[in-house]
Amino acid sequence: MSMIAAFYGGKSILITGATGFLGKVLMEKLFRTSPDLKVIYILVRPKAGQTLQQRVFQILNSKLFEKVKEVCPNVHEKIRAIYADLSQNDFGISKEDMQELLSCTNVIFHCAATVRFDDTLRHAVQLNVTATRQLLLMASQMPKLEAFIHISTAYSNCNLKHIDEVIYPCPVEPKKIIDSLEWLDDAIIEEIAPKLIRDWPNIYTYTKALGEMVVQQESRNLNIAIIRPSIVGATWQEPFPGWVDNVNGPNGLIIAAGKGFLRALKATPKAVADLIPVDTVVNLMLAVGWYTAVHRPKSTLVYHSTSGNLNPCNWHKMGVQVLATFEKIPFERAFRRPYANFTSNNFTSQYWNAVSHRAPAIIYDCYLRLTGRKPRMTKLMNQILRTASMLEYFINRSWEWSTYNTEMLMSELSPEDQRVFNFDVRQLNWLEYIENYVLGVKKYLLKEDMAGIPEAKQHLKRLRNIHYLFNTALFLIVWRLLIARSQMARNVWFFIVSFCYKFLSYFRASSTLKV
Numbered sequence: 377m378s379m380i381a382a383f384y385g386g387k388s389i390l391i392t393g394a395t396g397f398l399g400k401v402l403m404e405k406l407f408r409t410s411p412d413l414k415v416i417y418i419l420v421r422p423k424a425g426q427t428l429q430q431r432v433f434q435i436l437n438s439k440l441f442e443k444v445k446e447v448c449p450n451v452h453e454k455i456r457a458i459y460a461d462l463s464q465n466d467f468g469i470s471k472e473d474m475q476e477l478l479s480c481t482n483v484i485f486h487c488a489a490t491v492r493f494d495d496t497l498r499h500a501v502q503l504n505v506t507a508t509r510q511l512l513l514m515a516s517q518m519p520k521l522e523a524f525i526h527i528s529t530a531y532s533n534c535n536l537k538h539i540d541e542v543i544y545p546c547p548v549e550p551k552k553i554i555d556s557l558e559w560l561d562d563a564i565i566e567e568i569a570p571k572l573i574r575d576w577p578n579i580y581t582y583t584k585a586l587g588e589m590v591v592q593q594e595s596r597n598l599n600i601a602i603i604r605p606s607i608v609g610a611t612w613q614e615p616f617p618g619w620v621d622n623v624n625g626p627n628g629l630i631i632a633a634g635k636g637f638l639r640a641l642k643a644t645p646k647a648v649a650d651l652i653p654v655d656t657v658v659n660l661m662l663a664v665g666w667y668t669a670v671h672r673p674k675s676t677l678v679y680h681s682t683s684g685n686l687n688p689c690n691w692h693k694m695g696v697q698v699l700a701t702f703e704k705i706p707f708e709r710a711f712r713r714p715y716a717n718f719t720s721n722n723f724t725s726q727y728w729n730a731v732s733h734r735a736p737a738i739i740y741d742c743y744l745r746l747t748g749r750k751p752r753m754t755k756l757m758n759q760i761l762r763t764a765s766m767l768e769y770f771i772n773r774s775w776e777w778s779t780y781n782t783e784m785l786m787s788e789l790s791p792e793d794q795r796v797f798n799f800d801v802r803q804l805n806w807l808e809y810i811e812n813y814v815l816g817v818k819k820y821l822l823k824e825d826m827a828g829i830p831e832a833k834q835h836l837k838r839l840r841n842i843h844y845l846f847n848t849a850l851f852l853i854v855w856r857l858l859i860a861r862s863q864m865a866r867n868v869w870f871f872i873v874s875f876c877y878k879f880l881s882y883f884r885a886s887s888t889l890k891v
């Protein structure tokens with residue numbers, strides 16, 4: 377019997393960010409392994425015209441939850457969506473709901489955050505710092521609370537090269553920032569933001585670091601743990617391989633590469649690609665929840681959910697496997713044949729951007745205009761290049777994350793728990809994982825049918841022929857222009873033609889002699 381699964385039985389669990397990538401996989405695993413849990417409270421806001429109930433209905437009826445329905449048929453009754461907007465100071469939770477949360481909650485998983493790199497400082501602080509403080513305040517009023525698990529990111533200290541499982545101090549007190557945001561106006565905040573974040577690459581990682589400090593400062597006598605995942609990728613094993621549902625992190629770039637839009641990336645091929653499957657992160661979260669509640673460590677423990685020091689893979693290996701998978705299982709209606717170039721050189725990167733990205737986009741837009749359609753490729757290309765440039769920081773550096781606590785926890789688990797809540801990334805076969813990942817992007821993000829693969833392959837063949845034809849035509853045009861304008865080009869041309877002529881004459885003469 378799994379001790380971890382048994383621990384969550386009969387428990388009331390509060391999850392923030394349950395509608396997000398990590399939150400959904402967390403709920404799925406909880407329901408599947410502990411179907412006898414009492415209730416999962418989720419703090420949700422209405423979004424995109426959908427009510428809370430519609431959002432929950434959509435999640436529970438998705439492919440991800442198919443297995444859950446077999447083991448926990450009454451899953452609908454065990455999930456309680458509570459209206460909450462974490463960007464409001466009191467979350468906007470009703471009095472009755474608040475009362476229920478405070479009196480019943482046993483375990484909290486705080487996943488909600490803004491993960492946008494370019495968010496405004498005000499919004500990012502509100503969500504990643506102030507909301508964390510507010511939730512901790514709520515937690516301190518929960519008599520039945522056994523554990524508070526805060527999800528941070530391995531990049532919250534990405535201004536350092538070697539990162540231990542400790543909370544690092546920030547140059548500015550979070551409280552001072554929260555207070556000053558109350559009276560500064562937006563224009564001034566955006567002006568001071570770059571000075572505040574110093575050597576952090578973006579607002580997101582900076583505010584996640586502040587969030588950790590808040591956790592440390594407001595921990596009171598709570599049992600708290602922090603989990604720091606690196607780049608969270610598609611599922612490795614559970615509930616099935618390759619599940620993914622948003623374009624964050626590598627996902628959007630895999631689409632852009634598979635559709636032939638993105639053919640070069642400013643990346644350091646030998647840098648560690650610290651991806652971690654989402655189900656591995658979730659298994660660690662559940663194990664940490666159990667350990668924190670049962671063993672009550674004296675201080676707040678930090679757990680790294682990273683792959684680099686246990687089973688490293690680099691961007692080159694990853695890229696090659698992504699491309700190999702595109703060959704086997706191509707995406708439909710590609711713009712160009714997938715091809716990619718990782719370069720860490722600025723000049724080469726600019727060159728590829730001009731030749732491989734911007735020029736084809738302009739040419740295609742001209743074609744659209746000529747055929748009476750609205751041009752759109754240049755806009756799309758600019759969007760992709762902007763996203764790629766936002767991610768560049770993370771694909772041109774390597775970090776070392778120590779994993780003592782994570783390994784310690786692994787050794788504390790029973791063999792059954794090590795199997796059911798496996799977070800040992802050493803067992804991951806990267807080539808297999810990446811292939812399933814790309815397949816998952818095709819199936820679950822692009823919603824493409826496997827039956828379309830032969831047609832997609834045909835399409836790529838046509839693109840290859842167009843590519844050869846285009847290059848040949850381009851070469852001939854350029855050459856013709858050169859010959860018309862340059863004496864040197866004419867001399868070279870004369871030399872080549874006379875050389876070919878002599879070669880052919882010699883060949884013909886020698887074959888005549890043999891006869």
Ligand SMILES: CCCCCCCCCCCCCCCCCCCCCCCC(=O)SCCNC(=O)CCNC(=O)[C@H](O)C(C)(C)COP(=O)(O)OP(=O)(O)OC[C@H]1O[C@@H](n2cnc3c(N)ncnc32)[C@H](O)[C@@H]1OP(=O)(O)O
Nearest residue numbers: 491492493529623624625626628629633695698716763770
């Ligand atoms: C040797 C041969 C090599 C061959 C290689 C070939 C293979 C290539 C694939 C390999 C993949 C390598 C990729 C490496 C990626 C590394 C990622 C590192 C990330 C580290 C993060 C740290 C971990 C975390 O803690 S945070 C979680 C991650 N957070 C994010 O990823 C958020 C990032 N996104 C943003 O901040 C914004 O979206 C931003 C700033 C990028 C763009 O903002 P903007 O306002 O301009 O646009 P949006 O309105 O947000 O979106 C517009 C449009 O773009 C789509 N989109 C959004 N994100 C992405 C994306 N990542 N990739 C592609 N497209 C994206 C979005 O859906 C919108 O589309 P619409 O159709 O307009 O709706």
Ligand SMILES: NC(=O)C1=CN([C@@H]2O[C@H](COP(=O)(O)OP(=O)(O)OC[C@H]3O[C@@H](n4cnc5c(N)ncnc54)[C@H](OP(=O)(O)O)[C@@H]3O)[C@@H](O)[C@H]2O)C=CC1
Nearest residue numbers: 393394395396397398461462463487488489529605607608
């Ligand atoms: N994905 C990754 O690569 C990594 C993620 N992490 C961390 O993991 C956690 C989860 O990330 P992930 O699942 O990928 O992120 P998502 O963007 O997929 O999910 C974010 C969640 O936060 C919720 N949320 C955002 N704003 C509010 C708000 N104002 N009120 C209520 N809820 C809100 C979102 O709700 P809604 O659906 O309504 O928008 C959503 O459920 C985050 O803390 C992130 O920092 C750490 C490392 C890597």
